[in-house]
Amino acid sequence: MNTRHDWTKEEIIALYNKPMMDLLFEAASVHRVNHDPNVVQVSTLLSIKTGGCPEDCGYCPQAARYHTGVEGNDLMSVQQVKAQALRAKSSGSSRVCMGAAWRNVKDGPEFDQVLEMVRTINKLDMEVCCTLGMITENQAKRLAEAGLYAYNHNLDTSEEYYKEVISTRGFEDRLQTIENVRKTNVTVCSGGIIGMGESVEDRAGMLVALASLNPQPESVPINALVAVEGTPMENEKPVEIWEMIRMVATTRIVMPDTQVRLSAGRTQMSREGQAMCFFAGANSIFAGDKLLTTPNPDVNEDMKMFETLGLVAQKPFTKVSQPTTVEAQDSQFTPLGEKPKWSRPGHKIERNLEAQGKKV
Numbered sequence: 001m002n003t004r005h006d007w008t009k010e011e012i013i014a015l016y017n018k019p020m021m022d023l024l025f026e027a028a029s030v031h032r033v034n035h036d037p038n039v040v041q042v043s044t045l046l047s048i049k050t051g052g053c054p055e056d057c058g059y060c061p062q063a064a065r066y067h068t069g070v071e072g073n074d075l076m077s078v079q080q081v082k083a084q085a086l087r088a089k090s091s092g093s094s095r096v097c098m099g100a101a102w103r104n105v106k107d108g109p110e111f112d113q114v115l116e117m118v119r120t121i122n123k124l125d126m127e128v129c130c131t132l133g134m135i136t137e138n139q140a141k142r143l144a145e146a147g148l149y150a151y152n153h154n155l156d157t158s159e160e161y162y163k164e165v166i167s168t169r170g171f172e173d174r175l176q177t178i179e180n181v182r183k184t185n186v187t188v189c190s191g192g193i194i195g196m197g198e199s200v201e202d203r204a205g206m207l208v209a210l211a212s213l214n215p216q217p218e219s220v221p222i223n224a225l226v227a228v229e230g231t232p233m234e235n236e237k238p239v240e241i242w243e244m245i246r247m248v249a250t251t252r253i254v255m256p257d258t259q260v261r262l263s264a265g266r267t268q269m270s271r272e273g274q275a276m277c278f279f280a281g282a283n284s285i286f287a288g289d290k291l292l293t294t295p296n297p298d299v300n301e302d303m304k305m306f307e308t309l310g311l312v313a314q315k316p317f318t319k320v321s322q323p324t325t326v327e328a329q330d331s332q333f334t335p336l337g338e339k340p341k342w343s344r345p346g347h348k349i350e351r352n353l354e355a356q357g358k359k360v
Contacts, residue, residue, distance in 0.1 A: 007211045007254055012204035016250045020242070024280055027249035031281040034256045040306070041095065041259055041284040041314040043129065044088035048076045048117065049100035049110075055168045056352045057156075058232040059196055059225055062101040075100065075110050081117045085124055091299045093287055094316035095127035097152060097189075103169070104134035104342055107335035111139070112328070115146040119325045122147030127316050129189060134173050134342050137180045142333045144184035147325035149317075150219060151181045152189040158205025161198045163347060170343035178213065187218040187320055191261065194247055195225035195239035203247060211254045218319065219284060220258050222247050224265025232351040239265060241273040245280050252281025259284040259319070271305050278309065 015023065031037055050073045053062045085096045098117060105111055114130065121128040130143060131152035143151065156162060159171045174190075181188055190213075192206045210217060224239040244265070251260050261284035262277050269277075287299045306312070316322070326332070 003216060003256055004254075005212050005214050005216070007208055009201065009204045009208050012207050012250060012254060013200060015253055016200055016204060016246050020246070023246065023249045024276075027252045027280045030253050030256050031283070035259075035281075035283055037278075037283075038311055039283065039314050040278065040311050041261075041318075042093045042287050042302075043095040043097050043127075043261075043284065044084075044091075044093040045097045045099060045286050046076075046081065046084050046088075047101075048081060048098045048114070049074065049102070053101035054103050056166060056349070056356075057168075058165045058349065058352050058355075059193060059228075061228040061231055063231075075113060076117075078113065078116050078120055082120050082124070085121045085126060088287075089124060089126055091287065092303060092313045093126070094314055095129055095149070096121050097129035097131065097150075097286075099131045099152075100133070102133040104340070105132050105136075105139050107139070107337050111142075111335075115142060115328065118143060118146040118148050119327070122149070122323060122325045125316060125322070131189075134169070134177045134340070135180055136336075136338050136340050137183050138333060138336050138338065140180045140184050140186065142331070142335075144186045144323065145326045145331055145333060147323045148186050149320070149323060150187045150189045151177075152219075152221070153177045153181070154191050154193070154221065154223075155206055155209055156192045157196060157198050158202040159209060160205060161196075161202040163345070164198075164349060165196060167345055167347050167349050167352065170345050173342050175209075178217075182215075185323065188213075188215075189219035189221065189261075190217040191219075191221035191223065191251075191263070193223040193225050193264070194243060195227075195236055195265075196233055197236055204250075207251060207254050216255045216258055218258060219261055220251055220255060221261040221263040221284075222251060222282075223263040224268065226264050226267075230355065232349070232355040234355075238268055241269055241276070244269070244273070245276050248277045248282045249280035261285065271308070274305065275309055278311065283314075 127149040129150035262282040
């Protein structure tokens with residue numbers, strides 16, 4: 001099946017709004033041509049540095065400016081991360097995704113420590129993913145050399161609606177970071193969040209931006225907003241399961257080779273709802289009790305669901321072969337001490353400013 005990079009917003013809206021049974025049939029058909037429908041990739045998301053982020057993302061409890069009760073912690077040690085990775089591996093995960101609440105990566109001891117974490121997990125024969133904010137080309141090359149399998153950098157929403165969510169960085173910064181990752185052999189993980197007050201047009205706009213990338217991201221997380229008290233989006237209504245199914249199905253048709261990841265918001269979904277998402281083309285989940293700071297279904301519950309549905313966990317390095325790890329002392333890339341000019345658009349978002357003034 002040919003992968004298209006020229007989808008229009010109108011075409012995607014028409015797909016999204018199809019009668020549900022037609023949409024499901026088309027998505028499931030595309031899914032079966034490109035993937036084994038009974039295999040689901042399982043990842044564990046680990047917050048290696050929580051809270052204190054200087055950004056103003058309206059959905060995020062880790063932004064320092066909001067009063068959400070999230071306790072900040074320093075960067076975890078390599079040994080702590082290794083112990084968590086072994087635990088994840090024993091419970092069926094093939095990938096560990098490490099998230100740090102940073103605006104962008106800065107060269108120095110903390111980044112060196114993250115590189116050591118990447119080396120350590122890759123040697124456990126697990127896929128390693130990082131989400132560390134914006135990165136330069138040289139930083140991407142250093143991560144690749146350490147054995148990074150994937151880099152996550154979500155577009156979050158459409159370029160138009162992005163300005164209603166975040167004022168501390170620009171949409172272009174997201175695309176530039178993905179482009180920097182693409183200059184290496186690291187795979188790209190990039191998706192977004194629905195339920196932030198955006199329109200169907202915005203959902204389609206996000207999919208146009210992702211589908212236009214060549215190659216398309218190897219992994220696309222679809223998150224349902226988890227409205228956290230203290231964030232500007234605390235009063236957003238929960239996403240209905242039908243919206244989630246439509247979004248998964250549309251993503252599957254538009255990006256046939258991609259692994260579509262059922263991400264945040266699964267605690268609000270019934271097993272039947274999740275089963276419909278798997279039928280519609282989702283073939284990746286996050287397991288473990290937390291997604292950074294928000295709740296997630298218990299891993300044993302997930303394994304019971306897999307058993308009921310006859311699903312099996314994907315083995316690591318099924319889609320792309322395992323990267324080689326280069327030790328720190330043999331590294332070809334040195335820190336450049338770069339000070340990249342990531343944008344600060346500076347426009348005001350009323351609800352973000354209001355949330356800053358509220359005390360819990």
